[in-house]
Amino acid sequence: MDIANYLYLSAALFTIGAVGVIVRRNAIVVFMCVELMLNAANLAFVTFSRLNGNLDGQVASFFTMVVAACEVVVGLAIIVTIFRSRRSASVDDASLLKR
């Protein structure tokens, strides 16, 4: 199979994630879309690793996974705190700062 197809898939996933971040309301779903974007980048790394014939890209994808896990910890802590004080995780409700 043509290796370019993996890049098209990666670009499509990244776009879906980016659009999701912009249009979705629920903070958890927005965050999942960000994770989708990170994984799209991972797919691109692994594909390029194959294309370039070295392992650097595969190592990079491991680092990305670890960082993404850390981001989940911090992100969920913030989202859960907001949810507890407002009873809602909608990013549209969090609008006190826009005046």
Add this chain to the structure above:
Amino acid sequence: MLSAPHLNYALLAPILIILGAALLGVLVEAFISKALRSRLQIGISLIAVIAAFIQLIRVRNLTSTSAAVGSVAIDGAGIYIQLIILALAFVGLLYIADTDNFTAQASAIPGSTEEASSIAAGSQQTEVFPLTLFAIAGMMLFPIATDLITLFVALEVLSLPLYLMSGLSRRRRLLSQEAALKYFLLGAFSSAFFLFGAAFLYGYSGSLSLNGIADGVHSSGANSVFLLIGIIFLSVGLLFKVGAVPFHSWTPDVYQGAPTPITGFMAACTKAAAFGAMLRIFYVGFNDVQWDWKPIISAIAVITMVFGAIAAIVQRDVKRTLAFSSITHAGFILIAVVALSKNGLAAALFYFISYGFATLGAFGIVTLVRDSSGEITDLNRWSGLGKRSPLVASAFSLFMLSFGGIPLTAGFIGKFSVFTASYESGNINLVVFGVLTSAVALFFYLKIVLMIFFGESRSDTLTVVIPSILTRVAISICVIVTILLGVYPSLIFNSLQTFATFLH
């Protein structure tokens, strides 16, 4: 036979000291009694920053080498940026030491009995100190990282603690939590762009290091579409961190919502770190494709300056005004990035110092002006502050004048050197825009100064609290640096021009 990699610990020691102190701080949280914790944490943090500073000065002559198997470059510019970040972080820590600004218990629901009882019990969220240290370590690593993985990891290490710290305000907690949510979601969004850009740069050159990417540019034949996608996406991630238009929308909200000491720390240090990394990436990695990115970054610099200056005029809130002013200054530093010369680099580094200390000083003053419900951030209520408290008002005016670029303040030298470097590189249009925007920006800085000194005093509930000794020291440092570097810029500027270079 595999041999262990040579890490060069002496050169990495400044970062390792900070990280070690941060881990020690986590242990202190777990094992030391509540009463001692706060003072111990302050001590550990300040000592760690000073120790790292001293170690950096000790290794400054060993520059132009790489450490950690080429992942990190120790060069003149890298050492200077790290020193600047540590100096700014030291002042920031002095503000953060005033734990009155932070929530007693972050997990308690605002307005609940749980919150009231934790305030009554005198609890403090002293985790803020280790978090600050982790952020400082990330900030120190970011501008000296020379490969894309290290850059990405450093970016996250500096960002993740900041997301949490912006949600820890004691008063107006809903605003603070909202700021944390916005900062986190948009920050994660932008780091995904950064990573995607990194993937395409790797795809283009087959190497993760900046030098490898620069070599890839020389050997034509590779797919230059990958290079362009990589540069654009990576730039989006960086421009977001420095708060350049059109990626600035988080800046006013987060600056307003976050606890003021954190806002000051983040405004000064993050900008130095992110611009440091940006300078290295563009000067080392993308130097030979400058005709591809220069027009775009120049346009963004102009939009950023103009938008920041105009939007700041209509703001009613001190912290939002300072946020838009920081956006304008991001535009000025971008001019230095586009200059792409040795003088441009030295000018940018000097600008970090002048802007950073003025910002920290201004936010320090904001923590002092209060009423019964906390800080007063409504600018109208600051009117007539000069009659009530001349010293505080004078200090604030000094920082405003430095932002505006009035001679005899560090801000003037910063602006002047940026414009000179840009002129020497032939970007005359940018200089014209920069000077015009400075005039607009000066208008609103002067407006604030006039209002503070000559406005009618409208608020009877306004009080200027007597600052703690640490806050007093911090504001004094900012005042001294702002005046001293305005009068004797050569103290630092000459050595910046001599030593500030990037290792290629």
